[in-house]
Amino acid sequence: MRISKGNFLKLKTPVAAVATSLLMLGTTAHAAGLDAFLPTPKIPGVSTTRTPASQPTTGSLPAIGVQPVPGTPVEALPDHADHAVIATPSPQPGIQANGLAPASASAQSFTREWVVSPTGDDNGDGSAAQPLKTITKAVSLAGPGEVIRVQAGTYAERVIIGANAKAGTEGAKITLQGEGSPRITPGPGSGGMVQVRQPHWVIDGFEMDVQRQPIFGVTFEGNVTGSMLVNSHLHHGGGGAAVTTFNKATGAIIENNHIHDFLKTTGNQDSHGVVVQPTSKDITVRNNDIHSNSGDSVQCLGPEGFSSLPPADGLVVENNHFYANRENAVDIKTCYGVVIRNNRMHQFRPSSTAKGDVVVIHYSASNVLVEDNEIYDGAKGISVGGNHEGPVPSGIVVRRNRVHGISNANGGEGTAIRLENSQGTVVVNNTVTGATTGLIIGHGTGGPTQSAVVQNNILDGSVAVDLGGQAPGLKLGNNLFAASGQFKSQGAMVGTEQFLATTGDASSSSGSADLGEAFGPGPQAVDRGVDVGLPFCGGAPDIGAVEMGC
Secondary structure, X not given: OOOOOOOHHHHEOOOOOOOOEEEEEOOOOOOOHHHHOOOOOOOOOOOOOOOOOOOOOOOOOOOEOOOOOOOOOOOOOOOOHHHOOEOOOOOOOOOEEEEEOOOOHHHOOOOEEEEEOOOOOOOOXXXXXXXXXXXXXXXXXXXXXXXXXXXXXXXXXXXXXXOOOOOOEOOEOEEEEEOOOOEEEOOOOOOOOEEEOOOOEEEEOOXXXXXXXXXXXXXXXXXXXXXXXXXXXXXXXXXXXXXXXXXXXXXXXXXXXXXXXXXXXXXXXXXXXXXXXXXXXEEEEEOOEEEOOOOOOEEEOOOOOOOOOOOOEEEEEEOOEEEOOOOOOEEEOOOEEEEEEOOEEEEEOOOOOOOOEEEEEOOOOEEEEEEOOEEEEEOEEEEEOOOOOOOOOEEEEEEOOEEEEEOOHHHOOOEEEEEOOEEOOEEEOOEEEXXXXXXXXXXXXXXXEEOOEEEOOXXXXXXXXXXXXXXXXXXXXXXXXXXXXXXEEOOEEEOHXXXXXXXXXXXXXXXXXXXXXXXXXXXXXXXXXXOOOOOOOOOOOOOOOOOOOO
């Protein structure tokens, strides 16, 4: 099957049940090349061993986006076409796999069990025969290596895991285990409905119904290393987000949850899926299904405009399914060391408060890697630069992404990738097709686009490249433009030869990408790229997001 514009949604394949979510790394490199440009974020729990191209890894890649895990809310999500996983295009050389699964009480042994039941009594001993009545009481009693088994029912509580609770340890976590999806609703008190301030707690298997109250569903604060929110269903809140990290929150993991319908109706109407606030460190957002919120799926909030706090540092956003939120899929403000990898993101369209941007990286973001994502059905795919109050974004790498179906309908811009004020942004080995404009660069929004590198990309848009007058030091080469594509240079339409001469590009060409199954490139893209530091198979790298022949 060959694919063309408008035919990408036919590539879906049925979801295959898997027992673990696979974390696939794309941080390997070949020779020197791109290494000078790569950000080096600290990624908790991830090996970044580099594999030379002479020793490619030929194991298949995972499906893009959220993976079903038996017995969890993700497996039980409503069936809809866009939730089906997409077949892996082809093995990518240099990719490694770590089998990472959320902690689950059923797979562990515990030194003691505490039981909580709606019919229990907090004066009981917490056994199955004399269960406790409240989660709060059990939290105050449990110690390292122990589990709290919360039976089905509704618990109207503020669950606080703070000074009232013991800390777990890496080798002896404390598990708060929902059995039969017990429902937590807001109880007396203030702050988030569930508040985590201790390390190595696992919160697993709950329904968290915020009941439209203007509060967070779950908050992480302080040293929460190894603490996890997993396998839970969060819905119908009216605060700033379903989940947030703040006040030096370190090491939180938000994995395999279904988050939706967090909506604000007054004032600043953004209600996000996950908000990572300044001073947060080493946060992981993995394998979640986040949709139908009035803000972003994930926002890394910068300090600009409201505080002088240090920015968040170390955020991994991977294997998620983000769709149909009113704002963006991922919004990175002034945050450092961010990885956005292997997510499916779609259905982000212009609204009264949003432009339909899918991934936004702006303000003073630094060391941000955007790789191996699929982005479609939006008004703008990936945007770097724009708003800023201090330094421009720097150390941004955009590679091996598949961006298609980006439209200017209903006032949208229709741009797959847009680069504005930034320093040294690298855009390599992406496949763009079905866009109004493939790439906009250097229009001067917020300042110049300095020393950008744009190589080995398939740029198939009605306008392949729209180049402004503020892109000093641009390095453009070995890209494949659509045969019918047009070019703009400083606002004027120009022919291919004139555009290449203007940019000093002697190695790019025009022709059919001839995309095959799952974006596999055709003959004009195979072995036609330049070595940019990514591993490859064959005589030279392929152009586009998919490396063939491995």
